[in-house]
Amino acid sequence: MSEEVSEWQRLPTPLQHQFYDHARREAQRRIGELRELDRRLKRLRDILRFRGVGEGDWRGLRVGVIDGSCPPAPDVRLGGSYALFCSSFKIFQGDELVEEGYRSGIIFRGNVERFSSKMILRLLMTRLERRSALECLERGVDWIIVDGSFFGFRYKCRRVEEAEINWYEADEGGEVAEYSCKGGDLIRELFQDTARLMERGAVAIVKRVRTAAIDGFLIERGWDEIRASSDPIRRIEEVRTGLTDKMILSILMPRGSFFLYSDLLPHPGSFYHYSVLARICDELIRERLEGGASLDFEELLASSKRRIERREKMENFPRGLFAKYYVDMILKIERGYLKAHEIAPSCCFEASQNTPIEEVLPYLIYFNNRDTGHPFPLDLVDEDVRLPIDFTREFVEEVEARVMRDVEPELAKRYFQYLNPQKKWGYR
Numbered sequence: 001m002s003e004e005v006s007e008w009q010r011l012p013t014p015l016q017h018q019f020y021d022h023a024r025r026e027a028q029r030r031i032g033e034l035r036e037l038d039r040r041l042k043r044l045r046d047i048l049r050f051r052g053v054g055e056g057d058w059r060g061l062r063v064g065v066i067d068g069s070c071p072p073a074p075d076v077r078l079g080g081s082y083a084l085f086c087s088s089f090k091i092f093q094g095d096e097l098v099e100e101g102y103r104s105g106i107i108f109r110g111n112v113e114r115f116s117s118k119m120i121l122r123l124l125m126t127r128l129e130r131r132s133a134l135e136c137l138e139r140g141v142d143w144i145i146v147d148g149s150f151f152g153f154r155y156k157c158r159r160v161e162e163a164e165i166n167w168y169e170a171d172e173g174g175e176v177a178e179y180s181c182k183g184g185d186l187i188r189e190l191f192q193d194t195a196r197l198m199e200r201g202a203v204a205i206v207k208r209v210r211t212a213a214i215d216g217f218l219i220e221r222g223w224d225e226i227r228a229s230s231d232p233i234r235r236i237e238e239v240r241t242g243l244t245d246k247m248i249l250s251i252l253m254p255r256g257s258f259f260l261y262s263d264l265l266p267h268p269g270s271f272y273h274y275s276v277l278a279r280i281c282d283e284l285i286r287e288r289l290e291g292g293a294s295l296d297f298e299e300l301l302a303s304s305k306r307r308i309e310r311r312e313k314m315e316n317f318p319r320g321l322f323a324k325y326y327v328d329m330i331l332k333i334e335r336g337y338l339k340a341h342e343i344a345p346s347c348c349f350e351a352s353q354n355t356p357i358e359e360v361l362p363y364l365i366y367f368n369n370r371d372t373g374h375p376f377p378l379d380l381v382d383e384d385v386r387l388p389i390d391f392t393r394e395f396v397e398e399v400e401a402r403v404m405r406d407v408e409p410e411l412a413k414r415y416f417q418y419l420n421p422q423k424k425w426g427y428r
Contacts, residue, residue, distance in 0.1 A: 040241055041251060044214070047221075048249075048264065050257040053338070058362040059094030064136030065377040067147040068129040069387045070121050080110040081117050082396050085125040088385040089132040091141060092377050095367055099139065102385070103128050105169040106395075119160050123186055124167055126153045130193040135172075137200055143360045144202040145378055150194050150350055151329055152206070154316040157187050161318045184318045191325055198333070203360055204350040205378055206335075211348075214248055215240035216274025217264055219281060223297045232295060233282050240278060245271075246337070249346040250373075253339035258361055259346075260336040268353055269330030277304040340365045344373035 008016060068087035084106050091099040105124060109117050126148075133144050163183035170176045181189075219226065222239040229235035241248060249259055261271040277284075277300060284300050313322045334353045337346040338361060349364065351357045369376045 037241060037243075041248065044218070044241070044248070045252050048214075048252065048259060050253055050259055052254075052257050053358075053361045053365050054256075055366050056362040058360075058366055061142045061360065061363050062091065062093050062098075062140065063143045063145060063360075063363060063377065064089055064091045064133065064139070064141040065145045065375070065381050066129050066133045066136065067378065067381045067385055068125040068132075069385045070125045071387050071389055071392045072118075080108055082392060082399070083107050083109075083117060083121045084387060084392050084395060085121060085128060086385055086387060087125065087128040087132045088381050089136050090377060090381050090384075091136060091139060092367075095376075101132065101135065101172040103132060103169065103171055105167055107165070107167040119156055120163060120165055120183065123153060123157060123160070123183075123190065124165070126190055127186065127193075128169070130190060130197065133197050133202065134193060137197075142201065143363070144197055144200070145364075145375060146197070146202055146204050147207070147378060147382065148204060149206045150198060150202075150204045150333060151191075151325065153190055154187075154312075154325075156315060157183075158314075158316055158318050161187065187318050188321065191321060195328070198352040198355075201355060201360075202351070203355075203357070203364070205374060206348040206350060207374065209244070209246055209348045211245045211271055211275045212243070212278045213261060213265065213271035213274040214245045215242070215278035216276075216281075219278060220274070220297055220301075227295045227297075232285055232289075236281060236285075245275075246346055246348060249337045249339070250344075253337065253346050255339055255342045256365055258336055258338040258365075260334060262334060262353075267331060268334045271335060272308055272330065273301060273304050276308055277301055280304065280307070338365055340368035340373055341370050344368075344370055347373045347375075 008019070011019070066087065066089045068085065070083065070085040084104070086102065086104040088102045089100065090097055105128060107117075107121060107124060109120070129146065133146055136144055160183035164180070165183055165186060166178070166180045168176055168178055218239050218241070219236060222235075226232045226235045226239065253259060262268045265271060265274060280303075281300055284303055285295060288295060288299075309326070312326055317325065332353050333350050334355070334357065335348065335350050336357075337348050339346045347364070347368075364375045367376050368374070369379045372379055
């Protein structure tokens with residue numbers, strides 16, 4: 001029986017020793033940084049406000065949970081690209097599943113079309129999710145839980161505003177209908193349906209979040225020292241943690257608590273501004289120092305706000321939507337984090353500012369997945385509705401097989417030989 005050899009052992013002996021030395025030194029550097037980080041976070045624990053959440057009677061709530069799925073890569077065959085998407089809702093009475101439904105759709109886009117298939121697919125999936133959520137409301141739920149930030153679909157959507165979109169969609173009963181619209185109309189529908197959900201009591205769970213607003217807050221808090229320092233850039237590095245808010249709060253939040261940005265910053269959407277500030281303040285300070293200008297925190301924060309507004313207006317919002325929905329994002333959506341288990345990460349959530357979030361927080365925290373920190377029903381529907389990565393390929397193969405079976409042989413031969421020359425369909 002041969003002995004397994006590690007990759008390390010495959011190296012020449014001098015390199016093995018050098019990399020062992022690198023590893024030892026790197027471990028010591030990381031230990032020093034971790035100890036310094038721990039010192040900063042201990043100070044931060046006394047600054048942040050965490051509110052406790054009692055278990056209450058969350059089992060009395062009727063909650064609808066919605067998620068969707070679309071394999072990441074369209075399958076390019078049959079003269080164009082096929083892409084699939086679906087959504088599902090589940091309604092829980094307390095911790096008991098009482099109803100569920102499914103919707104699905106497909107889109108085919110020719111090879112010569114110039115608009116992003118991936119962006120259009122994402123918008124169609126979100127549309128299906130919103131329709132499922134609105135259907136849940138018609139079935140008398142107290143709360144709706146959706147996956148992803150309320151307006152997370154806005155990223156780059158302006159690039160498909162002029163696209164002509166055609167797709168097929170099946171409802172819960174399996175009835176299929178064909179739809180067609182302009183990209184801009186689809187985006188407007190999504191904004192309107194999202195606003196309806198927010199007004200009716202919806203909570204969004206944001207799983208992938210990179211916000212660093214707490215570091216922006218720490219920079220503001222230590223600004224007098226930063227401005228007075230002979231090396232303000234270096235002083236900023238000593239002030240901020242370099243961690244995302246999710247990581248900071250995962251470490252600091254006690255079990256069964258929640259945190260709101262509006263408890264720390266001027267208004268609900270300030271976290272956008274402070275997060276950008278934390279990432280670009282070095283650049284902004286260098287520009288001001290090189291230009292001989294004084295260092296003023298309010299001016300740096302205003303620069304961050306302008307940068308966000310310019311980006312949103314140019315890249316995300318179709319014409320006519322920016323003014324209304326940017327105000328909603330900044331002033332009307334409350335964002336925060338909840339912590340359900342000691343060893344689980346914190347979970348980011350959004351809700352409309354006038355939503356009585358304290359009513360649903362016990363449900364989100366005490367009916368929760370210990371492994372992920374997310375509400376358990378959301379993880380359940382996510383797993384249930386997720387389309388496998390290779391499913392699109394198998395779907396297209398099914399279409400091809402049916403074409404080969406049902407079309408005239410000569411037509412099939414010409415089509416597959418010249419327009420779709422794949423080995424498995426080759427003719428001799």
